[in-house]
Amino acid sequence: MVSHLPPLLLIGCGQMGGALFRAWEKNGLAPSVIIDRHRETVATPHSLARSIDDIPNKFSPDAIVLAVKPQKAIGTIAELTAKRPDLLANSPVIISVMAGCTTQSLASTFADSPAGLSPAIVRTMPNTPSAVGRGMTGLFAGTGVSAEQKALCDTLLGAVGATVWLDEEDQINALTAISGSGPAYVFLLAEFLEQAAIEQGLPQDIARLLARKTITGAGELLDQMPEDAAQLRRNVTSPGGTTAEAISILNAPDNWPSSIPEAVAAAARRARELAA
Structure with missing residues (x-):
């Protein structure tokens, strides 16, 4: 301080x-x-x-x-x-x-x-x-x-x-695509989680609380723990369990593995265009 x-x-x-x-x-x-x-x-x-x-x-x-x-x-x-x-x-x-x-x-x-x-x-x-x-x-x-x-x-x-x-x-420009625009990606994930929770039958107020606290809590854990993100993910993912089932969907080649780099590349490209 x-x-x-x-x-x-x-x-x-x-x-x-x-x-x-x-x-x-x-x-x-x-x-x-x-x-x-x-x-x-x-x-x-x-x-x-x-x-x-x-x-x-x-x-x-x-x-x-x-x-x-x-x-x-x-x-x-x-x-x-x-x-x-x-x-x-x-x-x-x-x-x-x-x-x-x-x-x-x-x-x-x-x-x-x-x-x-x-x-x-x-x-x-x-x-x-x-x-x-x-x-x-x-x-x-x-x-x-x-x-x-x-x-x-x-x-x-x-x-x-x-x-x-x-x-x-x-x-x-790359930094802009990650940390500058990155909060919007996290907020979008919160939106998706909230909507998915509602579709699973939870009331909206509970769905919103679950989405927000899960994201902010995970972020704080990521910030404070010495392990990298991959290890923290593995810590939550029991073989054959519920998390592993969800991760298998997100990790499908056409889902997060391709969309996240593509989204970041698009943001970086636009940053360069705006600076031209």
Whole structure:
């Protein structure tokens, strides 16, 4: 648990930006500025701004976090560099949580500004469990990111869960397909289990409870036990028993063994298309 975090400029405080901000508040965030058009207020000592025009004078963040929708990235950076280039005077690290925006595209946008800026940029891909402190975030450091800036990014994203640094930026597309999109796969499994339980004659409220608690309990067991997933599965699967019967269906060549890799490959392919 970190005890203090430096001042930040957070641009965008929606689902992901909001989850990050809540975690940073709990970890002693120094007085920071949050730009968001929809929030009514933020807790003291932080400041809420409706636009870049409202950022207090002399504010000097150690990091600028871009958490707007990807299609707004160019406009946001252009406005920031045109109206408040002073915010980059002390070389804050730029942290992007925008899917599909490469470090090169962001660097080009900063370079095209009147001042020809070239800040250090770190691209990140958190996932939605970050909202409950159980996130998984992949990070990639662009050109010129210092060891101290990497450490800061690791601390900030580590406040919402586990972190991993990637050696190549293209790897973030595979990470997106696994941990970024992965929670949706788990939620879909919960849907299927709930429906299957109802079809077996269980009331909906019990079916939902069974599906959710089974998945969350299994996830916690997987997280805490030293055995790999295959061994944990074998521990549950008695030869000739009920679990073995179900696993034989799921393990049929045209079921999970082919559909899971196919689904992940499709997600990774789409991530690359969006980043093009």
